[in-house]
Amino acid sequence: MPPTRLLVRAALKLRAVCIRHAASAVVKSFRDRLGPYQTALETARGSLAEAVSDPGAGRLLPLRRQLHGLMRAFQHNAEQILRDAEQPAAQVPDLRSFVEELRQLEEEFGGLELDLKKKTLGVSTDAIELEGVYLGAFRIQLGWDISRYDGGTPHFNVIAENPNPPSSNEAVTHPHVRDQSLCAGDATAPIERALAQGRIVDAFFLVRSVLTHYNPKSAHVQLEDWDSGNCRECSSSVSADDLSVCERCGYEFCNDCISTCSCCEVSCCHECELRCSVCQGWHCSKCRRRSARSGRDCCRSCLRKCAKCGANVARDELDASSELCPTCRPKEAGAPEVIPAPAEAVIPSSPLPTENDHECTIPTAAN
Amino acid sequence: MNNDGGGFADYIEVELNTTVNKLFSEQMCGCQPEDYLIRVNRLPVAADHALQEGDRVTITPTKIEGARFNIVACRR
Numbered sequence: 508m509p510p511t512r513l514l515v516r517a518a519l520k521l522r523a524v525c526i527r528h529a530a531s532a533v534v535k536s537f538r539d540r541l542g543p544y545q546t547a548l549e550t551a552r553g554s555l556a557e558a559v560s561d562p563g564a565g566r567l568l569p570l571r572r573q574l575h576g577l578m579r580a581f582q583h584n585a586e587q588i589l590r591d592a593e594q595p596a597a598q599v600p601d602l603r604s605f606v607e608e609l610r611q612l613e614e615e616f617g618g619l620e621l622d623l624k625k626k627t628l629g630v631s632t633d634a635i636e637l638e639g640v641y642l643g644a645f646r647i648q649l650g651w652d653i654s655r656y657d658g659g660t661p662h663f664n665v666i667a668e669n670p671n672p673p674s675s676n677e678a679v680t681h682p683h684v685r686d687q688s689l690c691a692g693d694a695t696a697p698i699e700r701a702l703a704q705g706r707i708v709d710a711f712f713l714v715r716s717v718l719t720h721y722n723p724k725s726a727h728v729q730l731e732d733w734d735s736g737n738c739r740e741c742s743s744s745v746s747a748d749d750l751s752v753c754e755r756c757g758y759e760f761c762n763d764c765i766s767t768c769s770c771c772e773v774s775c776c777h778e779c780e781l782r783c784s785v786c787q788g789w790h791c792s793k794c795r796r797r798s799a800r801s802g803r804d805c806c807r808s809c810l811r812k813c814a815k816c817g818a819n820v821a822r823d824e825l826d827a828s829s830e831l832c833p834t835c836r837p838k839e840a841g842a843p844e845v846i847p848a849p850a851e852a853v854i855p856s857s858p859l860p861t862e863n864d865h866e867c868t869i870p871t872a873a874n
Numbered sequence: 875m876n877n878d879g880g881g882f883a884d885y886i887e888v889e890l891n892t893t894v895n896k897l898f899s900e901q902m903c904g905c906q907p908e909d910y911l912i913r914v915n916r917l918p919v920a921a922d923h924a925l926q927e928g929d930r931v932t933i934t935p936t937k938i939e940g941a942r943f944n945i946v947a948c949r950r
Contacts, residue, residue, distance in 0.1 A: 611916040683940030692941030712911055712934040722939035 508613050509621050511606075517621045517628060518605035524651045525599045525705045532703070533592050540584040547577055600705040608707040615708065616647075626652040630711065631668065635681075637721045640733045642681055643669035647714050649707070663698070663714055665689045673728045674736040675744075682726035683717055691717050692725060740764040740776065755779035755791055770794035770806050785809035785821050800824055800833050888925060895921035902933065910935055 509517075551574055558566040600608075609628070613619040616630035629648035636642065646666040664687045667680035679685045683692065691698055694713045701710040721730060734747035738761035750759045753776040760776050768775050769788035780789045783806040790806040798805055799818035811822040813832035820832045829836065888897060894914060898907055907921070911934045914923060925931070 607916060683942065685942075690941040692939045694938040694940070706932075708916070709932060709934055713938060716934065716936050716938040717940040720937040720939065722941065725939070725941040727942045 508610070509619060513621055513623075514606050514609050515602070516623060518602055518609060520623065520626065521608075521628075521651060521707065522599060522602055522605050522705065525703065528703055529599050533588070536591050537588055540588055541581070544577070544581050544584075551577055605705060605707070608705070611708045612711060616711070626650055632715055632718060635718055637682070637719075638730045640671075640730050642671055643667055645681065645684075645718055647711055647718075649702075649710070663689055663710075665714065665718065673733045674747075675732065676728055679727040681718060682721055682723075682728060682730060685727045689714060689717060690725075690727075692722060738764055740778075753779055755793070768794055770808055783809055785823055798824060891924045893921065894919055894923045894925065894931070897925065897931065898933065909937060 554570050558570050612630055618631050620629050627648050627650045629646050632645045634644045646668055648664040648666060650662050665684045666687050670680045672680050683690050694717050698710050698713050701713065723729060735744055736747055736750050736759055737744050739758040740760055741764055743761055745761045749762055751765045751774045752759055753765060754773040755775055756779050765774050765776055766780060766789055768791040770790045771794055773791055775791040779792050781795050781804055782789055784803040785805045786809050788806060794806050796805055796807050796810050798821040800820045801824060803821055805821045809822050810819045811825050812819055813835055814830040815835040816832060818832055824833055826836050894912060913932045915930050
């Protein structure tokens with residue numbers, strides 16, 4: 508509870524604002540009610556002058572009726588102004604009442620803060636949750652710097668202490684609060700009356716009643732759309748429950764634009780996934796591998812080590828029996844190809860050549 | 875509570891020892907007390923609290939429909 512001296516000083520300021528407002532309301536009522544009669548009086552004056560200058564023209568009787576009607580209407584409105592001035596609304600409560608209002612504000616809400624420099628007083632609500640959407644506590648702040656507010660009336664700001672705005676509009680912290688300004692709806696007139704009559708606590712009660720109640724017919728953002736978001740890829744607006752985060756890029760996607768890595772099973776968007784050239788499955792960037800020999804994209808499940816060099820190659824590039832990569836495979840399997848196979852001897856059917864037979868040759872295997 | 879909060883606070887006369895509950899029933903026909911904040915001389919009271927001369931009673935609804943348009947802004 509603020510010290511009594513501060514309460515009294517704030518009460519004095521608030522009472523001065525209320526007195527000013529009550530006085531301006533009476534003046535405004537005077538102008539609104541009696542202003543039109545000024546024109547009527549001028550008209551009547553002109554008619555009277557004409558009647559005086561030319562009394563025989565038969566203007567006196569209608570002029571008399573006109574004046575009677577004018578005076579009756581004027582009297583009725585003047586009496587109404589007097590009645591308005593005597594109403595409780597025009598009678599601003601005494602200083603003690605304003606101090607009691609501030610004390611009650613502290614007891615009802617707790618945490619009353621008075622700032623005479625900024626000309627504000629504020630309290631906090633409990634945390635508010637509407638239809639399962641957590642909005643947090645709100646600071647209800649009343650400012651009485653009349654130079655800042657249109658019409659010279661005090662103004663409420665409603666400040667979210669732990670904002671939980673919808674993804675569609677960060678300026679909205681409550682279905683009926685945008686840019687810290689409350690759209691009071693049905694409470695607008697009662698709040699104005701309460702402030703004008705110095706019923707500060709009633710005004711704060713009314714603000715809190717708006718904050719703790721949801722009007723779906725007139726909300727800045729509907730509560731059902733509060734947790735919705737937009738898909739990064741197709742831009743469609745979907746409920747937060749239907750959005751998934753790509754574990755690689757961190758953006759949110761709808762169910763149609765996100766898939767699952769076939770290796771590690773994390774959620775992955777289409778930009779962050781690659782197709783394995785071996786199994787044709789989709790995998791994320793972390794599970795992506797390159798075959799050491801061909802350089803093809805494949806997932807880690809489709810990589811195998813060469814039995815000789817240990818290089819990771821796509822499994823379809825290894826020899827099925829030797830499990831050797833294409834680089835290692837030719838050294839072992841190619842040896843028979845280098846050394847020619849021994850030729851088969853061909854036995855001629857003719858007699859063996861003698862030493863005198865110069866043209867005989869020993870047939871060899873065909874080259 | 876009179877004129878749905880749109881009018882002035884007013885003085886009314888009630889019978890001696892009228893309870894708050896009885897006053898509510900008479901002034902707020904068809905309404906439920908649990909939908910209102912009821913204070914007598916700025917304090918919460920029991921339903922059977924007997925009113926005394928000069929008591930100040932406030933009855934404020936706890937549920938009021940807000941809007942998305944500020945009426946003052948529209949008037950501008």
